[in-house]
């Protein structure tokens with residue numbers, strides 16, 4: 001097969017066969033096809049899309065490019081969850097303790113943050129000594145003994161996606177429905193769970209800017225799961241403004257722990273409890289979603305989810321004292337307050353700009369190699385729909401370096417829109433699994 005011929009055919013909107021897609025992916029992963037040819041192919045896909053058959057071939061070739069996690073030793077249905085990424089998204093840290101406290105085993109592989117979106121693995125490393133590099137044996141053994149583990153994805157799982165994703169990240173080829181769907185689903189299928197809950201984010205701070213595109217992505221991923229005999233449930237959720245009030249690794253961990261103590265912002269609680277209800281139902285522990293939700297609420301109110309987080313944190317090398325008293329976690333040295341430049345209603349808080357402000361403070365990485373400062377971040381004191389007076393505090397900024405604060409402030413100023421009309425509160429959940437008929 002000739003790589004240039006395949007690129008040309010994709011450019012001319014022609015459909016490639018399974019063998020041709022596998023040839024490209026396997027050749028690139030093995031280092032036989034150079035970056036520039038793969039980048040040209042990916043750009044042709046971004047512009048001309050892929051047929052269903054091509055997307056299936058890409059997903060399954062990437063899934064099979066490395067090891068497939070074997071969770072057969074863990075009894076019961078294993079349910080995984082994945083978010084397409086956003087700002088302030090600390091969902092996993094509350095969700096996994098709740099779902100596993102309700103009896104559904106959770107073997108969660110998570111990633112690090114890149115660009116303006118955060119990653120669960122960075123957040124968990126705020127617990128001093130927390131290990132995110134569990135071996136397969138340690139990972140499975142912990143799920144068997146305490147019901148849950150959250151670890152970083154190892155290099156031998158979907159190496160093709162790892163290499164292609166890094167190339168997409170530097171060639172403007174991330175935002176493509178078939179490429180995102182195959183990237184996410186290849187990893188989820190290789191992670192070994194029986195059932196998968198997907199949180200597809202939409203809005204200014206997400207890859208999918210419109211609800212229509214988010215729905216298309218959700219339907220593509222559901223179909224890919226079905227072809228691999230996995231049940232997939234999708235939520236479409238808002239990522240125009242950050243989720244919850246905390247943005248920044250340690251502040252998000254503190255907010256996630258507080259949620260397990262029955263506190264925390266309403267949008268975050270609603271999302272976590274809705275995802276948990278679905279996972280508990282799919283895991284066969286509840287007869288329906290309503291019962292799943294009651295079980296999730298009970299795990300929070302009776303303290304069992306908080307105890308479960310304590311177990312996860314101490315089992316992975318840190319100390320449960322940080323869960324019982326999150327005030328012990330290391331936070332930034334200085335605090336600045338950003339105030340309202342005028343009176344009115346908050347019309348919007350652009351998530352992407354807030355994510356970039358966190359990155360500017362040192363809390364996010366521009367390249368995979370960057371070392372990040374886990375102690376910096378922001379607390380939103382007002383959200384969309386809140387009335388404000390001129391000079392009223394809108395946000396606390398926790399920082400360590402004055403120059404970085406200045407850069408962050410420029411982005412924060414642009415992120416807020418204040419108007420005279422009350423826009424109402426933003427709904428966090430735009431579509432639930434039952435809305436996909």
Ligand code: URA
Pocket residue numbers: 084085165174179180181183184207
């Ligand atoms: N997350 C992924 O894992 N892959 C993508 O392509 C986009 C988001």
